[in-house]
Amino acid sequence: MKLQSISEKGLLYFLLICLVILLSGCWDRNEVNDLALITAAGFDKFADDKIELTVLVFIPKGGGSNTQTMESSNGGASETLVRSAAGKTVADAMAKLQEKLPRKIFWGHTDVFIFHEELAKQGIAKHIDFIMRHPTLRERGQIFVSSQKAKKVLKLMPPLERDLSEVLKELSQHKLGLNITTKKLAQMLVGDSGDCALPWITILPPESKKNPNRTIAYSTGTAIFKRDKMIGIIDDSVTRGVLWLRNEILLGVITIKPPKTDGYISVNVLQAQAKLIPKIQNGKWTITLKSVSASDIVQNETNLDVSNPVVAKSLEPLLAREIEKRIKKARNQVQEEMKADIFGYAEAFHRKYPNIWNKEKYRWDEIFPDVELKFDTECHIRRQGLTS
Template sequence: MRSGKERLPRSAATRLLLLLFLLMGTTLAAGCWDRKEVNNLSVIMATGIDKAGEDQIELSVQVYNPRTAGGGQQQGMKESGNGGGVDGQTIVRSEVGTTIADAMSKLQEKLSRQIFWGHGEIFIIGEELAKNGLRDHIDFLLRSPEVRDNADILISKGPAKRVLTLHIPLERDSAEMLHNLTDLHLGIATTIVDLSRMLVSRAGAAVLPLVKYSQSEEQNGGSGKISYLRGAGILKKDKLVGFIDSDITRGVMWIRNEIDRATVTVTPKQTESGFVTARLIRSQTKLIPSIEGDEWTITVKSVAEGDLIQNTTLLDYGKPELAKQLEKDFGEQIDAKIAAAVAAVQQNMNADILGFAQAFHRKYPKEWNRVKDEWDEKFPQVKVTFESDVKIERQGLSSPSALRSNQGGRSE
C-alpha cells in the first residue's frame, strides 16, 4: 500500500529546489540593475536659470567637487570665478539652450560624470527670466523624475548665476546657506510643488523668496559680496510683476498663516519714550469672508501668544491694567503690518497671493463662480478688516525698579 501523500522523486525535488533558488536570485538582482555609483556622478547642489538672448536661457549648476571632500582643498583645485563654495568644495558650470533640457544636454558635454539632480536643494530664477514667464521652465522641473519637488525655489535680484559663484564664509556652499535660511522660516518659503500649485490656483498668483547680494562685512581677505534672503518676488500668471520688502513680506506671512516665529516692538501709548519687545511663540490667522449685496469683505483675524523679552520704558507691566493696554498696542502693530501688506499686493500689484480667492470659493461657491473670470477686477475691490489679539504669557524676572533709579537716586 502507498501512503496518502505522494512523494516527488529525488531528482524532481532537486530540480524544483534549484529552480526556486534561481528565481530568488533573479528577484534580488533586479533591484540593483539601475544603481548609480556616486563616484560616477556630477552631483548638483544648486541650479540657476537666467535669460540669455531673445529665446534662450542660461542654465548654471553648482556641482559638488569630490576631490576636496574630507581632505580640504587640494593644491591648484580652486578655480577663480568658478568656485561657488569655500575652498573649492563646489564648482559652477553654465550652458545656453532653448530649454532647460537642451541646455542640460550641452552642459553634460562639459562634465566628465553623469549629471544627477537628486541632491539639488535650491533652484534660483533670474529676475529677467521671471519677467518673461516661468511656466515652460517649471514644466521641466515637475516632469523630471530626478528633480526633487520639495526643493526650494527662489528668485534673484539680478542674475541667478551670480548667487552660485559667491563666496560663502560660514557654510559649505551657497546651496547649503540658502537652504538653511529657508528652514529658519523667517521669510517666505516656497518649494517647486508649492509654486506649481499657486500658479494653477484660482487666483493664479505666486510668491517666491528673494535673493539679494550685499557687501561682505569681513575686512581682511574680503571676498566681495555675499547673498542673503530679504523680501519676496510676486508673480502673476507666471510672470514677475514686482518685489516687496521684508516688512511687507512679514505682513503677507501673517495673512497666509505662515508666521513661525516673530518679534514685535512698540512704543507704548502710556509713554513717549522707550520700547517694549515681545517674542511671539504661537500664532494663528484665519480669513473670514463675507458677502452682503455687491460688497465683498475679508476679515483677517489673528491670535498670538508671546513673551516679553525687553522693556526700555519705566512702566511696570506686572500691573494688569498696563499689561492689557500693552497687548492692545501689540495687536495694533500687527494690524498695521497686515494693512501695509494688503495695500501693496491688492492695490499696487493686484496679485492675490493672500488666499482671498480660496476663502470666498470655500464659503460662497455659487457667488465665486459668477466672478471667477473677472477676479482681477474684483480682487482690488474687496474690503479688508483686521482683528489681532495678542496675549503676553510671561514677562521675565526683570522689572523697571530693578534696573533703573530716579534722578534723585531713589529706586522706584
C-alpha cells in the first residue's frame, strides 16, 4: 500500500511538470510602450488612384520623454499625434505607414473611421473590407463621412475632450443622429436592398482665428448611399424622420403651435417605438409605420393650462401630425428623389412575403419608389413639468 501511494504521488508530480511545460507564458506579449495605439483613422482620395490613410495615435503617459506631441487647447501638450501614408489599398497604405512609426500599429482601440466625401462617392465597400477583415479592428467602431478631408478633421484639437475620436464617440452616444457601426454598415451593404446611410460631419467654425484647429467636427445630417456609393446628403431635420422609420429615435424635442393661441409648446420625446408593417394586395405594395411615443412638456409659451388633462390630451394629435410631417419629408427626399432604401422596407417585405420577394427582388429598384407609406401614430403626453 505504501509503495502504491508513492507511485501515485510520483505520477501526479510528473503530470504537473508536464502541464507546466505546456504553459505558454508571456513569450508573445506586447508592451504598451511598444505599440502605436490608433484611436481614429481617416481615408482620403490620393493622386494616381491611391488612397491616403491617416491615423490618430494616442501616446500613453510615461511612453517616453522624447515622444512627439501636438499642442493642446489649454496650452499644454496633448498626447496624440497624426501620421499619414498613401497606398494602392488600405492595407498597402498601412504597411507604408508602419515604416514611419517606430512602434507597432495596434488597431484594437480604434473607435472612429472617417471617409472623405470624394472617396465615398467612388465607393467604400472595398475599404470596409479591410476594416471587417482585420483581426484586431472592432466591429463597434463608428463610421462617418466628412465634407472636409479626413486628414484635416483628425488634426483638430477639441477644447474639452482628449482628441477627436472622443468627441465623435460621445456625439454618437447622444443618439441625435444616425449611429452606424462597422458591423451595422456591413449588414446594410449585404442586406436585401444594399443601400446604406452614414452620419455626415463637418468642422465647426472655430471661435478664434488665431487657433483654427481648436474646434471639433460635428454631425449635420446624413450621407445617403446607393449600394456603396454616396449619392447625396440630407440635413439633420430630415434625418429625424429617417430615425423614426428606422426605429432609432431615442431623444428629441418637438415644437408645436396650438391653434387659436400665441406662442409654442415644446415636448421632449422620452420613449418611442416604431414598426414597419408591409402589405401586398392586388399587386400594390404598401407599408404602414406604426409608432407609439411618450413625451414630457418642457416649455409652454401659450396661455393654455397644460396641467388640465383635457388640454394635454388635445395636444397629442398635433404631435402626431408634426411627427408624420417629418417622416413624409424624409420619405419624399430619400425614397422619391434619391430612390435609396435606407429605411429597411426590403427586409420588412422579405420577412412577411418571402416567396413574393424571391420573385420580385430583382425589380426592387423599380418597386421601392412607388411603395405607399401609411401612418398609425400614437402620441402620449405623460407629464407637464414642475410649473403649473
